Amino acid sequence: MSSTDTFRSMFAGAELDIEDLYLLEAFQIGYVPGWVPEAEFSAVLHAQPAIRRFLAKKNPDVAPYLDGLLAQYDPAADAESPVAAADRVVWTIADLLVYNKCPEVYDALAFHGWDWQEVTSITNLQDKTVIDAGAGTGRVALEAARSARLVFALEPVGRLRRFIRERAAELGLHNLYVLDGFSHAIPLPDSFADVLITSHALGWRLEDELLEFERVVRGGGHIIHCPGTAEIESEEAQHRRLTSEDWGYQFSRYQEADGPKRKYWKQVGAALPRGPRPASEEYTQRQGQYLAFIYQYTRVHGQPPSEADMQSFFQTSPPSVHQMVIRLEERGLIARVPGQPRTIKVLLPARELPKLEV
Numbered sequence: 001m002s003s004t005d006t007f008r009s010m011f012a013g014a015e016l017d018i019e020d021l022y023l024l025e026a027f028q029i030g031y032v033p034g035w036v037p038e039a040e041f042s043a044v045l046h047a048q049p050a051i052r053r054f055l056a057k058k059n060p061d062v063a064p065y066l067d068g069l070l071a072q073y074d075p076a077a078d079a080e081s082p083v084a085a086a087d088r089v090v091w092t093i094a095d096l097l098v099y100n101k102c103p104e105v106y107d108a109l110a111f112h113g114w115d116w117q118e119v120t121s122i123t124n125l126q127d128k129t130v131i132d133a134g135a136g137t138g139r140v141a142l143e144a145a146r147s148a149r150l151v152f153a154l155e156p157v158g159r160l161r162r163f164i165r166e167r168a169a170e171l172g173l174h175n176l177y178v179l180d181g182f183s184h185a186i187p188l189p190d191s192f193a194d195v196l197i198t199s200h201a202l203g204w205r206l207e208d209e210l211l212e213f214e215r216v217v218r219g220g221g222h223i224i225h226c227p228g229t230a231e232i233e234s235e236e237a238q239h240r241r242l243t244s245e246d247w248g249y250q251f252s253r254y255q256e257a258d259g260p261k262r263k264y265w266k267q268v269g270a271a272l273p274r275g276p277r278p279a280s281e282e283y284t285q286r287q288g289q290y291l292a293f294i295y296q297y298t299r300v301h302g303q304p305p306s307e308a309d310m311q312s313f314f315q316t317s318p319p320s321v322h323q324m325v326i327r328l329e330e331r332g333l334i335a336r337v338p339g340q341p342r343t344i345k346v347l348l349p350a351r352e353l354p355k356l357e358v
């Protein structure tokens, strides 16, 4: 079955048309290149130039891609082809459009109704501050709000945020706050939460997300991931990273009414990624500043700094930056892929880093 057919049967209650593209958020428009069928999408853009103008205005990054498609394919010769093409395009990205148009259809799907016992067997949410990252229609957040002290549902799609707010009001849950944001840049302070949960919402920028989760969860708190599929094979790379020494997640499979599932969890700080912390992890004032710079740079730019970036920030020579990187690595304070630029990762939790002095 093609993914288009899968979506048609999965979202049988949804009526989608090409103008639903106007509902997309800028970041969702960024997913379109490489996802929709090109010839069909080009036919749509030729037939409805306003759609091209809207998409390029809302997310200028996609403008060259749209113009490339228009140049590559001629307009359809007949009036029928753009209509059939539009239908194909719309159903290829149906999940995005359903979030923005009819979240109740998404909310009714059985696959994300997972067993709450599986979460509470890892940690009790009673009186805790919980973040549901990539909250969707708020299935996890709404359930957590029944027992937690405070719940923050993080969701980048505006229509879904409204859905969660309305549902919380209907249920009389006044301890649930809905936030706009991405998992790799959570708009909350360091060590803010006791528990962070993702449900079918992980891996757009896996390394950045995992780093950010450890920043917002306090030492001793828990991070729990319930990914979308039961089989590891389809997400092998993600499974390997989560359970690697770097990230140190525990893993189990379990059975639910609609089939087998898997979950990953870790306690922040209690079991550090590399095992017990050696005494050598104490660092000098200067080393601390490098660690803080690498950490902050990665947060702001979404990728680690190069040695040239460090050199220009610390106003020093290339050899001294390089020596510093080697020393930090030898002391187990950073990890990197030797010879590959922009792979440095700070191995200490954010709360153990000093303030960056600028």
Ligand SMILES: C[S@@+](CC[C@H](N)C(=O)[O-])C[C@H]1O[C@@H](n2cnc3c(N)ncnc32)[C@H](O)[C@@H]1O
Binding pocket: 099, 112, 133, 134, 135, 136, 137, 138, 139, 140, 154, 155, 156, 157, 160, 181, 182, 183, 184, 198, 199, 200, 201, 204
């Ligand atoms: C498959 S849904 C899962 C929703 C919900 N957690 C559930 O289990 O039903 C994924 C959600 O993540 C949101 N999302 C997409 N990109 C994201 C990102 N970079 N950070 C956080 N959430 C994101 C989507 O808008 C969508 O609501």
